[in-house]
Amino acid sequence: MESSVIDRVIHGIELTAAGFLAAVTALMFVSVFLRYLFAWSIPDSYDLSCLMLGILIFWGMAGAGYRGEHITVDLLWSVCAPRVQEAMDLFAALVTLVAMAAFAWMMGNKVLGTLRDNVLTYDTQMPVWVFYAVAWVGLAASVLLLVVRAVRLVLRSDAFARLSHHLTTAE
Amino acid sequence: MSTDLVAITGFATLFGLMMLRVPVGIAMGMVGVCGFGYLNGFTPALKLLAQSPIRTVTDANFAVIPLFLLMGAFASTSGMSRELFRAANTFLGHMKGGLGIATIAACGGFAAICGSSVATAATFSTVAYPEMRRYAYPEGFATGVIAAGGTLGIMIPPSTVLAVYGLITQQDIGRLFIAGIVPGLVAVSLYMATITAIGLLRPGFLPAGPRATWGDRLAALRDVWAVTLLFAFVIGGLYGGLFTATEAAGMGAGGAFIIAVLRRKLSWSDFWRCLLESVRTTAAVFTILIGALLFGYFLTITQTPQRVTELLTGTGLGPYGVLVLILLMYLVLGCVMDAMAMIILTVPIIFPVIQALGFDPIWFGIIIVMTVELGLIHPPVGMNVFVIKSVVKDVKISTIFYGVLPFVVTDIVRLAILILFPTLATFLPTHMG
Amino acid sequence: AQDKPVNLKMSTWVPPTHPLQASIQAWINDITKESKGTITGTIYPAEQLGKAFDHYDMVRDGIADFAYISPGYQPGRFPIIAAGQIPFTFADGTAGTAALDAWYRKYAAREMKDVKVCMSFLHDPGTLHSRKKIVVPEDMKGLKVRPAHGTMGEFVTLLGGTNVKASAPEARDILERGVADAISFPWQSVILFGIDKVVKYHLDVPLYSTSYVWAMNKDVYDGMSVAQKKVIDDHCTTDWAVKFAGPWADFEAGGRAKMRAMPDHEVVPVTPDQLAQWKKAAAPLQKNWADAVRKTGANPDTVWAELQASLTRYKGGL
Ligand code: NA
Ligand code: NA
Numbered sequence: 066m067e068s069s070v071i072d073r074v075i076h077g078i079e080l081t082a083a084g085f086l087a088a089v090t091a092l093m094f095v096s097v098f099l100r101y102l103f104a105w106s107i108p109d110s111y112d113l114s115c116l117m118l119g120i121l122i123f124w125g126m127a128g129a130g131y132r133g134e135h136i137t138v139d140l141l142w143s144v145c146a147p148r149v150q151e152a153m154d155l156f157a158a159l160v161t162l163v164a165m166a167a168f169a170w171m172m173g174n175k176v177l178g179t180l181r182d183n184v185l186t187y188d189t190q191m192p193v194w195v196f197y198a199v200a201w202v203g204l205a206a207s208v209l210l211l212v213v214r215a216v217r218l219v220l221r222s223d224a225f226a227r228l229s230h231h232l233t234t235a236e
Numbered sequence: 237m238s239t240d241l242v243a244i245t246g247f248a249t250l251f252g253l254m255m256l257r258v259p260v261g262i263a264m265g266m267v268g269v270c271g272f273g274y275l276n277g278f279t280p281a282l283k284l285l286a287q288s289p290i291r292t293v294t295d296a297n298f299a300v301i302p303l304f305l306l307m308g309a310f311a312s313t314s315g316m317s318r319e320l321f322r323a324a325n326t327f328l329g330h331m332k333g334g335l336g337i338a339t340i341a342a343c344g345g346f347a348a349i350c351g352s353s354v355a356t357a358a359t360f361s362t363v364a365y366p367e368m369r370r371y372a373y374p375e376g377f378a379t380g381v382i383a384a385g386g387t388l389g390i391m392i393p394p395s396t397v398l399a400v401y402g403l404i405t406q407q408d409i410g411r412l413f414i415a416g417i418v419p420g421l422v423a424v425s426l427y428m429a430t431i432t433a434i435g436l437l438r439p440g441f442l443p444a445g446p447r448a449t450w451g452d453r454l455a456a457l458r459d460v461w462a463v464t465l466l467f468a469f470v471i472g473g474l475y476g477g478l479f480t481a482t483e484a485a486g487m488g489a490g491g492a493f494i495i496a497v498l499r500r501k502l503s504w505s506d507f508w509r510c511l512l513e514s515v516r517t518t519a520a521v522f523t524i525l526i527g528a529l530l531f532g533y534f535l536t537i538t539q540t541p542q543r544v545t546e547l548l549t550g551t552g553l554g555p556y557g558v559l560v561l562i563l564l565m566y567l568v569l570g571c572v573m574d575a576m577a578m579i580i581l582t583v584p585i586i587f588p589v590i591q592a593l594g595f596d597p598i599w600f601g602i603i604i605v606m607t608v609e610l611g612l613i614h615p616p617v618g619m620n621v622f623v624i625k626s627v628v629k630d631v632k633i634s635t636i637f638y639g640v641l642p643f644v645v646t647d648i649v650r651l652a653i654l655i656l657f658p659t660l661a662t663f664l665p666t667h668m669g
Numbered sequence: 670a671q672d673k674p675v676n677l678k679m680s681t682w683v684p685p686t687h688p689l690q691a692s693i694q695a696w697i698n699d700i701t702k703e704s705k706g707t708i709t710g711t712i713y714p715a716e717q718l719g720k721a722f723d724h725y726d727m728v729r730d731g732i733a734d735f736a737y738i739s740p741g742y743q744p745g746r747f748p749i750i751a752a753g754q755i756p757f758t759f760a761d762g763t764a765g766t767a768a769l770d771a772w773y774r775k776y777a778a779r780e781m782k783d784v785k786v787c788m789s790f791l792h793d794p795g796t797l798h799s800r801k802k803i804v805v806p807e808d809m810k811g812l813k814v815r816p817a818h819g820t821m822g823e824f825v826t827l828l829g830g831t832n833v834k835a836s837a838p839e840a841r842d843i844l845e846r847g848v849a850d851a852i853s854f855p856w857q858s859v860i861l862f863g864i865d866k867v868v869k870y871h872l873d874v875p876l877y878s879t880s881y882v883w884a885m886n887k888d889v890y891d892g893m894s895v896a897q898k899k900v901i902d903d904h905c906t907t908d909w910a911v912k913f914a915g916p917w918a919d920f921e922a923g924g925r926a927k928m929r930a931m932p933d934h935e936v937v938p939v940t941p942d943q944l945a946q947w948k949k950a951a952a953p954l955q956k957n958w959a960d961a962v963r964k965t966g967a968n969p970d971t972v973w974a975e976l977q978a979s980l981t982r983y984k985g986g987l
């Protein structure tokens with residue numbers, strides 16, 4: 066469980082998600098131009114951008130969970146003693162782990178179901194389950210990284226504790 | 237247990253988990269699934285996890301969030317914020333409190349391409365704060381201006397919070413954005429008036445900067461073409477009916493990227509940093525969106541929105557009485573919660589009430605954004621204040637809250653104006669192409 | 670009367686103003702009466718329990734007890750009932766529904782084995798509504814079309830157009846912004862969703878329909894008493910399918926007359942020769958359908974012949 070190895074894994078996951086975001090943006094941008102300049106639309110560009118959006122979000126969630134970057138209510142936490150804070154962080158990490166594990170399990174079933182049900186895209190009849198499966202990998206990574214996070218919180222790695230106190234927000 | 241009691245237990249558990257710092261989205265999802273399971277069997281409840289989240293994350297409409305975030309990141313990286321501030325400063329800097337007024341103007345300009353309040357506040361903490369301190373502006377005032385200016389980020393389009401409101405209530409995001417323009421300009425004017433008033437009321441408190449020459453002014457104006465072009469392109473395209481909101485977001489992100497590259501302001505590592513930032517915030521937002529939708533199924537089968545609507549419309553307070561009650565509730569929630577989380581958690585319950593009372597849904601979107609904006613700057617939890625504190629390390633949180641106080645008053649005045657004159661928000665969207 | 674009381678969660682993805690809402694309400698009211706109050710129901714309209722796309726899975730998984738399913742949203746998953754979506758198969762919604770329901774009963778348990786199919790129905794045949802005038806199949810070349818379902822999507826591709834996806838509420842927006850040039854939609858729904866504000870031309874042919882299913886969760890059915898099951902069975906009949914879909918069919922059919930009366934709209938007439946061109950252009954769709962059905966192990970020729978027989982019997986064919 067070398068920190069540098071995990072860091073590289075998580076960096077790789079996030080870079081992949083970033084790559085998918087770049088692809089979604091490019092696809093959207095090009096589609097609009099093609100529409101106005103040539104009155105033409107790329108077959109399945111809609112489905113493709115939606116499915117890639119799903120992948121980038123699930124992969125991005127792996128990073129957010131590991132770093133403790135999810136949006137939280139810090140009011141009580143911020144006035145607690147450090148020992149209590151650590152306990153709360155561990156509790157939150159364990160709850161998150163249980164939730165994400167259930168989610169990853171059910172989503173795994175969804176991937177298999179989509180494969181079985183032969184769900185296809187409209188234009189090019191691509192199998193949808195392949196994209197779901199790639200998105201699912203992000204959830205599976207999420208669960209593994211949350212296990213690492215929980216173990217680290219138990220071992221109270223100082224550097225890690227500092228990392229998880231980053232301020233995050235969404236609006 | 238009666239369904240009402242189950243719903244109340246659900247809410248209590250949710251708040252308990254959130255107080256213990258379980259991520260908001262995870263807590264909502266968990267309570268939602270468990271509550272649905274309690275009423276309806278746990279196998280179907282778990283199956284919700286297989287249906288709902290994947291549908292949410294592959295919904296094209298939701299793509300506006302990462303795309304507008306990316307547009308803001310590219311714009312910020314390519315130095316547009318600095319140029320805006322410089323241009324505003326050459327015109328306004330010589331007035332009493334001129335740097336503050338220029339900061340508000342530049343925040344307003346930046347808000348026109350950035351959908352996030354916190355990003356706007358963070359950007360101007362690095363751009364405007366050192367300048368204001370150089371001219372001996374008080375710490376509290378300088379940070380207060382930036383905190384208030386930052387809130388323009390979600391008022392002036394594009395706006396992530398308005399987009400999420402639109403997605404939850406199925407209102408047209410384009411119309412919501414257009415509705416934000418005039419209230420945003422009202423906000424800019426009122427903030428500027430507040431600074432001018434402070435300058436007049438407290439002689440010697442706010443210094444004036446040097447007067448710039450017309451040559452400098454024109455040179456600075458030339459620099460802001462990029463922002464102007466991008467805003468005109470994105471919002472003009474939306475208003476003129478050229479793009480859907482999702483497409484406008486894609487065009488904005490693509491356009492900001494091209495401008496940054498053409499001006500050689502975007503290195504390879506900047507490029508990836510912008511994408512990573514957007515992915516991270518997107519992941520955080522979608523976690524609560526997914527959680528909120530799961531919680532929403534629980535609310536649906538307990539019929540909570542209908543109950544709340546019956547309860548509030550039955551109070552005999554009349555539409556405006558209920559509205560004030562709702563806004564007060566938001567102000568209280570703003571003491572503990574993040575704006576986005578607040579919107580996502582409460583709108584599904586409050587929106588039916590607003591509809592039952594006969595209020596305009598687009599107008600209410602603007603009202604609610606202004607209310608959560610207040611939450612961004614009022615104590616004890618004010619996200620903009622925290623972000624400024626994280627950039628400007630040597631200033632006390634209490635100093636920032638003190639400095640932002642006049643703008644809190646301004647915001648309340650503006651809220652009252654918008655309630656009295658709804659047409660300020662509804663005029664433009666009803667005349668869209 | 671030892672029957673356990675049941676409250677059925679009934680999910681739809683149309684707004685409560687849609688004619689189906691009233692049909693479902695009338696249907697469940699009758700069930701409540703016949704079951705002496707032991708079976709009641711709550712309608713959750715407008716995707717409150719889940720997206721349109723997911724309604725089959727929702728009723729299978731017990732998220733809803735009854736659900737309004739559009740099998741055509743998932744091309745490839747329910748090939749047999751897709752026959753209901755082949756252009757120029759049905760003349761009108763009411764008789765067509767009777768024909769479809771009677772025919773599909775034989776295949777429902779096989780194709781939708783995870784749920785109990787209560788009844789199948791159609792909407793009144795819809796057509797193409799467009800910003801540019803469409804008269805013959807060649808006019809579709811290069812056009813961007815929002816199709817109603819997978820089969821219409823195939824048709825658009827076949828004619829050299831491209832498909833644009835959007836939900837019904839988004840349809841107006843994408844037409845207004847030129848993301849799409851045309852839409853396949855039933856007549857009155859064009860007005861219901863405000864699409865009449867953004868399109869001008871309406872091809873005057875009963876081009877296509879969409880097959881829907883009203884289905885029940887199997888466990889919920891199995892958990893009922895014999896008497897309750899009988900009440901449900903008595904309300905899952907071809908007669909009820911017609912009562913269910915009839916008001917909606919009338920609603921849609923009324924839109925055509927309204928559109929004719931609107932001064933800035935052109936309902937484009939089609940000559941017998943042009944109609945023949947359209948039918949010829951759509952012919953490959955039936956072959957594609959047959960290929961898909963064959964993969965499931967059924968004999969498409971038999972299935973098609975049975976559908977034709979049913980159409981003749983109920984006078985629902987074109
Ligand atoms: Na903005
Ligand atoms: Na606050």
